[in-house]
Amino acid sequence: MKTRTMTVAAALFALSAPALTAGGADDDNLTINGNIEMTTKAEPAAHLDGALPEVISGWHFRSDETQELEMDDFDNPGMIFVDQAREAWNTAEGSEGKSCADCHNEPESMAGVRTVYPKWNEEAGEVRTIQMQMNDCRENRMGAEPWKYDASAAINMEALISSVSRGMPMDVATDGPAQETWEQGKEIYYTRYGKLELACASCHELNYGNYIRADHLSQGHTNGFPTYRLKNAKLNGQHSRFKGCVRDTRAETFSPGSPEFVALELYVASRGNGLSVEGPSVRN
Amino acid sequence: MAEGVRPRVKVPRSASAGDAITIKTLISHPMESGQRKDSDGNTIPRSIINRFTCEFNGESVVDVKMEPAISTNPYFEFEATVPEAGEFKFTWYDDDGSVYEETKAIEVG
Numbered sequence: 001m002k003t004r005t006m007t008v009a010a011a012l013f014a015l016s017a018p019a020l021t022a023g024g025a026d027d028d029n030l031t032i033n034g035n036i037e038m039t040t041k042a043e044p045a046a047h048l049d050g051a052l053p054e055v056i057s058g059w060h061f062r063s064d065e066t067q068e069l070e071m072d073d074f075d076n077p078g079m080i081f082v083d084q085a086r087e088a089w090n091t092a093e094g095s096e097g098k099s100c101a102d103c104h105n106e107p108e109s110m111a112g113v114r115t116v117y118p119k120w121n122e123e124a125g126e127v128r129t130i131q132m133q134m135n136d137c138r139e140n141r142m143g144a145e146p147w148k149y150d151a152s153a154a155i156n157m158e159a160l161i162s163s164v165s166r167g168m169p170m171d172v173a174t175d176g177p178a179q180e181t182w183e184q185g186k187e188i189y190y191t192r193y194g195k196l197e198l199a200c201a202s203c204h205e206l207n208y209g210n211y212i213r214a215d216h217l218s219q220g221h222t223n224g225f226p227t228y229r230l231k232n233a234k235l236n237g238q239h240s241r242f243k244g245c246v247r248d249t250r251a252e253t254f255s256p257g258s259p260e261f262v263a264l265e266l267y268v269a270s271r272g273n274g275l276s277v278e279g280p281s282v283r284n
Numbered sequence: 285m286a287e288g289v290r291p292r293v294k295v296p297r298s299a300s301a302g303d304a305i306t307i308k309t310l311i312s313h314p315m316e317s318g319q320r321k322d323s324d325g326n327t328i329p330r331s332i333i334n335r336f337t338c339e340f341n342g343e344s345v346v347d348v349k350m351e352p353a354i355s356t357n358p359y360f361e362f363e364a365t366v367p368e369a370g371e372f373k374f375t376w377y378d379d380d381g382s383v384y385e386e387t388k389a390i391e392v393g
């Protein structure tokens with residue numbers, strides 16, 4: 001435990017009283033690489049209207065061992081994919097012979113971008129996710145094939161863009177031209193789907209901290225995406241995660257990249273406004 | 285041939301003589317076990333890192349034989365005592381015959 005900020009006392013407590021702490025959010029502090037202080041608990045946004053007493057990052061619902069993996073970039077397996085994306089960033093593709101770097105310089109120039117997406121795009125007249133925006137670049141500026149939604153190359157690039165915003169608070173806009181999409185996302189969030197008749201809210205609003213089978217339910221915030229999951233040893237996108245959740249309700253799911261999931265991504269992101277960007281985070 | 289293989293090593297820049305330091309190593313590698321089948325039912329051939337070694341100034345620190353059950357992107361963390369300034373040499377041996385090497389110098393102060 002040498003260099004870790006979690007205290008020995010906290011670890012001992014967790015060992016001696018597993019029944020009390022199992023499943024619920026803990027009180028550990030998240031600092032990445034010893035210098036990026038993360039806000040992992042925040043005041044709920046006004047639009048939540050009391051639905052959550054406190055907005056808590058999914059990091060708090062994981063075991064100490066899983067939490068530690070996120071505290072150092074060397075230990076975080078998600079950073080392998082960020083490194084791969086860094087290479088892709090500098091690689092020219094498509095008919096124009098351009099790379100991301102030709103327009104955007106260093107990936108660090110994207111700091112802050114992750115915090116405001118999904119975001120209204122005036123020209124296109126729609127709310128766009130980071131992946132939609134990346135594909136716009138690929139098709140229209142680079143003359144390259146667009147990436148399939150949540151394909152590993154796209155997720156890795158999203159992780160790179162996210163990684164340079166770590167520590168900055170999520171701050172997506174819910175009003176103005178984005179409001180209609182946001183309302184649609186909210187409706188999806190509270191709609192019960194599938195044979196099990198579960199809405200997002202059934203688990204992530206009413207039962208966070210409790211177990212769902214052998215796993216702990218978090219509040220389902222998206223600040224940690226793309227997420228490295230120990231269960232599949234790769235980065236996972238938000239829409240794929242949504243799809244997995246909807247599938248588990250035994251419903252026909254929406255597709256990654258569909259307007260429904262874009263709307264849901266915006267709404268869910270707005271629930272976590274105030275939490276630090278963590279992507280690529282580590283979860284189980 | 286495995287793609288995207290890249291070794292990474294974390295060693296402190298300096299240490300006190302006789303101190304035990306923590307070394308972390310990771311190599312990105314698919315570690316295909318040879319047990320899986322593709323969608324046509326054909327066995328995907330085994331492709332793993334089968335041996336990992338660490339030497340300090342020519343002396344063996346660890347020498348690990350690795351088996352197919354080890355998961356993707358194998359990570360090793362171990363301690364080593366540093367008697368003098370020198371160089372750690374890390375070597376990974378791939379099934380396909382590739383050898384990946386990384387070195388890190390450490391000062392004693």
